Amino acid sequence: MLKTKHYILMIVTLLSLSIHSQSNYEKGMEKAFSFWELGDINAAEQLFERIANAEPTEWLPNYYIAQINSLKSWEEKDATIIKAQLDKAQSYLDIAKSISKDNPEIMVLQAHIYTNWVVFDGAFYGMKYGATISELYENAFKIDPENPRVVFSKADWAYGSAQYFGQDTTPYCKEIKESLELFANFKPVSKFAPNWGLERAVQVLNECK
Incomplete structure (x- = not known):
């Protein structure tokens, strides 16, 4: 009887710790997003890093660290800084891949x-990445053809390539x-799952017109 009570108490304790941990995860993610929304992208990145270290089975903090560093590099001109940012982005995205395999959001x-x-x-x-990018979008589309980020990013890449080579962009605008x-x-699919891309899609569609 004592052993049974001890076992039940242990299970309840573990469940409580799990709930507490998940609560801390949610609070941390909400705080990181609030930093991001306020424009303090560095504070958001630092908090996502702490969450990623504390929650090794969660792919999303790693994903957002990678995304932040990818976004930072768009306007950067310094080759050394770009390399540091994109190497960091790749490092954290590799962690996200190891946690969530064949994930179309990660592929995008x-x-x-x-x-x-x-x-x-x-x-x-x-030359190095062009074909790989197209392949990633094709694979992501096979997995989730209804995902707007997959459909838009795939079309946006094809649209940009068509522009570059002087080809008809009409099908990609469609x-x-x-x-x-x-x-x-x-x-x-969840509270913190990727839900971005609409504004960019509208912007590119306006350019198509």
Whole structure:
């Protein structure tokens, strides 16, 4: 009887610790997003790093660290800084991949990181990553063809490539327009799951017109 009570007490304690840990995770994620919304991207990144260290089975903190560093690199011109940012982005995205395999959201962000390199030096990285980027989008689309970030990013990459090579962009503009309907109906699978991309899709569609 005492052993049974001890076992039940141990289970209750473990459940309580799990709930407490999850509560801390949610509070931390909410705080990190609040920093981001206020424009303090460095504070958001630092908090996501602490959460990632504390919650080794959660892929999302690692994903957002990677995304922040990818976003930082878009406007950066210093080669040393870009390399540091994109190397960090890749490092954390690799962790996210190891936690959540065959995840289309991660595939899209991986394609974005490679695109960052192409934007930085198209002559070298276009040859290195161009086909890989297209393949990532194709694989993500096979897994989740209703995901608006997958559909838009795939079309946006094809649209940019068509522009670069002087080809007809009409079919890709059509796909971008279709992605807006997916954005309108999209429901994130969880509270902190990726839910970005609509504003960029609208912007690119306006450029198509």
